[in-house]
Amino acid sequence: MSIKRHDWTREEIIALYNKPLMDLLFEAATIHRVNHDPNVVQVSTLLSIKTGGCPEDCGYCPQAARYHTKVEGNDLMGVAQVKAQALRAKASGSSRVCMGAAWRNVKDGPEFDQVLEMVRTINKLDMEVCCTLGMITENQAKRLAEAGLYAYNHNLDTSEEYYKEVISTRGFEDRLQTIENVRKTNVTVCSGGIIGMGESVEDRAGMLVALASLSPQPESVPINALVAVEGTPMENEKPVEIWEMIRMVATTRIVMPETQVRLSAGRTQMSREGQAMCFFAGANSIFAGDKLLTTPNPDVNEDMKMFEMLGLVAQKPFTKVSQPKTVEAADSEYAPLGEKPKWTRPSHKIERNLEASGKK
Ligand code: SAM
Ligand code: DTB
Ligand code: SF4
Numbered sequence: 001m002s003i004k005r006h007d008w009t010r011e012e013i014i015a016l017y018n019k020p021l022m023d024l025l026f027e028a029a030t031i032h033r034v035n036h037d038p039n040v041v042q043v044s045t046l047l048s049i050k051t052g053g054c055p056e057d058c059g060y061c062p063q064a065a066r067y068h069t070k071v072e073g074n075d076l077m078g079v080a081q082v083k084a085q086a087l088r089a090k091a092s093g094s095s096r097v098c099m100g101a102a103w104r105n106v107k108d109g110p111e112f113d114q115v116l117e118m119v120r121t122i123n124k125l126d127m128e129v130c131c132t133l134g135m136i137t138e139n140q141a142k143r144l145a146e147a148g149l150y151a152y153n154h155n156l157d158t159s160e161e162y163y164k165e166v167i168s169t170r171g172f173e174d175r176l177q178t179i180e181n182v183r184k185t186n187v188t189v190c191s192g193g194i195i196g197m198g199e200s201v202e203d204r205a206g207m208l209v210a211l212a213s214l215s216p217q218p219e220s221v222p223i224n225a226l227v228a229v230e231g232t233p234m235e236n237e238k239p240v241e242i243w244e245m246i247r248m249v250a251t252t253r254i255v256m257p258e259t260q261v262r263l264s265a266g267r268t269q270m271s272r273e274g275q276a277m278c279f280f281a282g283a284n285s286i287f288a289g290d291k292l293l294t295t296p297n298p299d300v301n302e303d304m305k306m307f308e309m310l311g312l313v314a315q316k317p318f319t320k321v322s323q324p325k326t327v328e329a330a331d332s333e334y335a336p337l338g339e340k341p342k343w344t345r346p347s348h349k350i351e352r353n354l355e356a357s358g359k360k
Helices: 010-017 021-035 079-091 110-123 138-147 172-183 201-212 242-255 272-280 300-310 351-357
Strands: 040-050 096-101 128-132 151-153 188-190 193-195 220-225 260-263 283-288
Touching: 010 021, 010 201, 010 242, 021 242, 021 272, 040 079, 040 110, 040 260, 079 096, 079 110, 096 110, 096 151, 110 128, 110 138, 138 172, 172 188, 188 220, 193 201, 193 242, 201 242, 220 242, 220 283, 242 260, 242 272, 260 272, 272 283, 272 300, 283 300
Parallel strands: 040 096, 040 283, 096 128, 128 151, 151 188, 193 220, 220 260, 260 283
Antiparallel strands: none
8 A cells, every 4th residue: 555656657646636535635644644653743944044146047936036026135144043043943843954045056165164064063953954055966965964964955846847937047857966966875855846836737746756756755745835925927826725735745645655745835824724634634744933934934833732732743853764973074074076067057938937037
């Protein structure tokens, strides 16, 4: 029943997604219970360590410099500030800190060295550390691993076909390459996507085919509902219905039975009942804290009440994979290579992106 398959077809996944809801829920919940404790939910806290001013044109993103959003950009945070925030997250019950930077890719130099120090600092607090910094090379993945990184987040976001309607400054294959680079280390892979960007059910299934066919499958898969931010090309997308979220979570659970499925962006629009159905359908992770990267997230106390009401408990750190060791900068085995990899720049035209950037 919960045999892990890497050869799911798009048609099979569409058929699952469109099943009568009660059948879909029952199948997903059954698989969930075989592979996980259904009353345990992993809690991550996001921290935007470098906000805004990003050169990419991701159509959903309020941090892309070219769109006229209200996001105020910030330089890279200091290590002490990151430590203070991590301690707060730990005190409020988070087992993981996920640090996000509005970068296209990582460049070797003092800023990356500073991020490595943040990783060391948080790992020493006995919390799982995740980073999402854009594209990285194998050498950079190894340096992150050596610092004690637990997970790297790099979303496929949607199907390969629809990706071309969302982003023109990089290709889908770059995303896969970064995931492959992370896989050359012991760092776990976190990769998922967004629903509600105007994509079809076929595209949602296409993304799940791509994720499920990775071998090994990602250890965690965030499912985000688009947060339609004013000024982005997707500002007028209609909100994702709760039923779509439940179906997407359940389908993800069935095709990736062992992964942690994360109920990610979009929870402010979901009722407790809706979220409870997502947990029943196999979601077993959330982002907690009143902010995601730049947009609001439910209040921590409200989430605590929800956990109490549902009898859910927060997962302890390093439950699934043991804690990595931290090697100090002075003892590092890897020197920065200063590589300039040739990530693709397809630069095809996406009308709504051009319109929103006012460059048409
Ligand atoms: N710059 C890096 C990158 O793109 O890989 C890391 C940060 S980026 C903000 C991380 C992820 O946040 C994106 O891949 C996307 O899935 C998600 N995201 C960004 N804006 C979003 C939005 N408005 N709604 C939902 N998810 C969003
Ligand atoms: C993920 O899949 N979702 C998070 C995290 N990984 C980095 C980010 C959501 C961002 C939502 C929009 C914002 O707050 O800027
Ligand atoms: Fe930049 Fe990441 Fe936002 Fe794309 S999703 S614009 S790469 S911060």
